[in-house]
Amino acid sequence: MSSGSASTPPAAEILIVAGENPERIRSEAAFAKLAGISPVPTGSGLTSGKHRINHGGHRQLDAAIYQTIIVRMRFHEPTIAYVARRTAEGRSKRDIIRCLKRHVIREVYPLVKTDPRTGEIVS
Numbered sequence: 001m002s003s004g005s006a007s008t009p010p011a012a013e014i015l016i017v018a019g020e021n022p023e024r025i026r027s028e029a030a031f032a033k034l035a036g037i038s039p040v041p042t043g044s045g046l047t048s049g050k051h052r053i054n055h056g057g058h059r060q061l062d063a064a065i066y067q068t069i070i071v072r073m074r075f076h077e078p079t080i081a082y083v084a085r086r087t088a089e090g091r092s093k094r095d096i097i098r099c100l101k102r103h104v105i106r107e108v109y110p111l112v113k114t115d116p117r118t119g120e121i122v123s
Helices: 010-020 028-035 059-075 077-088 093-112
Strands: 039-041 051-053
Touching: 010 028, 010 059, 010 093, 028 059, 028 093, 059 077, 059 093, 077 093
Parallel strands: none
Antiparallel strands: 039 051
């Protein structure tokens, strides 16, 4: 089990969690749910079209992805441009981070997907 220490780099934490939970990473959506980044509709049954993040996932994995987003928001030009564009559209910082977290999941999933028969990470 991972220690979740503050000194573990985000990429290493993502790989540790993926290695500890191969049976839970059957799809991109399942990986997002494991990370606590799967979207859930806001409100109580009303279809407002808005979503929030499901906070029921692996805290260390969510923290690693959050750290990745914060670094990208400061130094990664495409992310900086995306944040500027979405801010101009009136999106809140929380909404932008939610979208960026899911984008990171989409990027990382092909790198950590597992073989359902063996549970091993395949490349």
